[in-house]
Every structure is written in structure tokens, then in C-alpha cells.
Amino acid sequence: MATQLTSRTLVKGSRSTRSTIALKITMAVSGLVFIGYLLLHMYGNLKVFAGHDAFNxxxxxxRTLGEPMLPENGLLWVLxxxxxxxxVAHVYAAVVLSHRAHKARPTKYAVKKNIHSSLSSRTMRWGGLALLLFLIWHLLHFTVGKVNPAGGETNDPFNLVYESFELWWMSLLYILxxxxxxMHLRHGTWSAAQTLGLTNTARSRARAKAAGWVVAVVIAGGFILVPLSILLGIVSK
Incomplete structure (x- = not known):
């Protein structure tokens, strides 16, 4: 009987471990997909420095990428x-892993770990939720609803961006x-590298940390340049 119970426990633990690894890989891969997209999106946003016509x-x-093989907006919809x-995969994996970690981790261990963890790692959960809420607003603002807080037109992409970021509070919201x-990208890049087995040596861990900083600064900094430049008058209509 004892042997059977031990065997069942080991099998259950093995399945749980495999499930956890699968969820971590899901988070890592989906996160890398977003990093690739954010780099392209950030590069496109910087077209604002080329002026009204170039940005539009x-x-x-x-909207016309992939034509004539795909209809207008076809490739955009695939993306x-x-x-x-x-x-969905990223959020689901994050919620399940967070729930499992909370159940398995003693309170004293959690407090001790938080003392030695970075600000980025400690804010991953709430930072991720804040980013999800911002993403919904961002889509309503520029893509789905096309809301112009300044009250101007919404069918001109450059003017929509420019007039939105002329408002200091809109620029501040976006910059924050x-x-x-x-912060999310810095820790996320490190975690993805760790999950994919790229941090097995001291040198590889240092490279992963450096990569996290580079990804965070390049992407976040590139996005911040647009509202900051409009707010400071560096970019004009």
C-alpha cells in the first residue's frame, strides 16, 4: 500500500512539474512574440519624426501589406x-503559475525572497495587470474606437497621435x-532566457541580464520619444 501511494505521489508530482515547465515555456515564447512585435511597432512609431505624410x-x-494575395488589412488581421x-496564453500561464507559487510558498520564504528580489520582479504581477488595462485603452484610443481626447479628427493617423500627445496628461499616462x-520587459527577458536554459553559467546569466536591460531601454525608450518630442515641441505638424 505504501509503495502504491508513493508511486502515485511521484506520478502526480511529475505531471505537475511537466505542467509547470510547459506553462513557463508558454510564457517565454509568447513573451518573445510580443518583444518582436513591440520592436516593429516602436520602429513604426518613430516615423512620426519624418513628418505628417511619411507617417500616414x-x-x-x-493596411495594404500582403496585397494582392491577401485582402486589405488581411495581414494585419493575421498578426x-x-x-x-x-x-491569452501569456496571461493564462501567468495566472496559473502565480496561483501555484502562492500555494506552494511559505509566508516567511516569500518575505525573505522579496527582500533580495529586484523591483522589476516584485512588480511583475501588478505591472502586468496595469499593462493589460493600458493595452485596452490604447486599442480604443488608436485602433478600435479612435478617440481623440483633444476633440479633433480621428481619420488622420499623424494628427490623432500629435493632438493626443499635445495634452500633457495623455503624454504622462503614456510615458508612465x-x-x-x-520594467516588465527587463525581468521578462531574463525569465525567458532562464526558462529556455540560457542562464546555466555566470557569463550567460550576465548576458541575459544585460539583454533584459537593452530590450527594456530600447523599446520603452523608443516609445517614450514620441510623446516626449511632441510635448516639448521637437515634432510639429
Whole structure:
């Protein structure tokens, strides 16, 4: 009887471990998908420095990518589906892993770990939730609803961006969200490298930490340049 119970416990533990590893890999892969998308999106946003016509031409080009093999907006919808699937997978894995960690971790251990953990790692959960809420607003603002807080037109991409970020509170909201994104990316990049087995040596761990900082600064910094430059008058209509 004891042997049977031990065997069942080991099998259950093995399945749980495999499930946890699968969820961590899901988080890592979906996170890398988002990093790739954010780099492309950030690069496109920087077209604002080329002026009104160049930015609007870029926005129009996005809608016609893949033609004539795909209809207008066809490739965009493919990308949206991939991102949506990645988002659902990422959030699901994060929630399940967080729940498991909370159940398995003693309170004293959690407090001790928090003392030695970085700010980025401690804010991953709430920072992720804040970013999810910001993403919903961002889509309503620029993509789905196209809301112009300044009251101007919404069918001109450059003017929508420019007039939105002329408002100091809109720029501040966006900049704060990008700082939160940078913190999330810094720790997320490290975690993804660790999950994928890329931090087995001291040198590889140092490279992973450096990569986290580079990804965070490049992406968050690139996004922040747009509202900051509009707010300071560096970019004009």
C-alpha cells in the first residue's frame, strides 16, 4: 500500500512539474512574440519624426501589406490573431503559475525572497495587470474606437497621435505606461532566457541580464520619444 501511494505521489508530482515547465515555456515564447512585435511597432512609431505624410504613408502601407494575395488589412488581421492568442496564453500561464507559487510558498520564504528580489520582479504581477488595462485603452484610443481626447479628427493617423500627445496628461499616462513596460520587459527577458536554459553559467546569466536591460531601454525608450518630442515641441505638424 505504501509503495502504491508513493508511486502515485511521484506520478502526480511529475505531471505537475511537466505542467509547470510547459506553462513557463508558454510564457517565454509568447513573451518573445510580443518583444518582436513591440520592436516593429516602436520602429513604426518613430516615423512620426519624418513628418505628417511619411507617417500616414506608413500607416496606409500597414493596411495594404500582403496585397494582392491577401485582402486589405488581411495581414494585419493575421498578426492580430497571433497577438491575441499569445496574449491569452501569456496571461493564462501567468495566472496559473502565480496561483501555484502562492500555494506552494511559505509566508516567511516569500518575505525573505522579496527582500533580495529586484523591483522589476516584485512588480511583475501588478505591472502586468496595469499593462493589460493600458493595452485596452490604447486599442480604443488608436485602433478600435479612435478617440481623440483633444476633440479633433480621428481619420488622420499623424494628427490623432500629435493632438493626443499635445495634452500633457495623455503624454504622462503614456510615458508612465512605457516605464512599466520597460520594467516588465527587463525581468521578462531574463525569465525567458532562464526558462529556455540560457542562464546555466555566470557569463550567460550576465548576458541575459544585460539583454533584459537593452530590450527594456530600447523599446520603452523608443516609445517614450514620441510623446516626449511632441510635448516639448521637437515634432510639429
Amino acid at each position: 504613408e506608413y500607416a496606409h502601407h500597414l 492580430r490573431v497571433v497577438l491575441l492568442v499569445s496574449l 505606461a512605457m516605464l512599466a513596460l520597460g
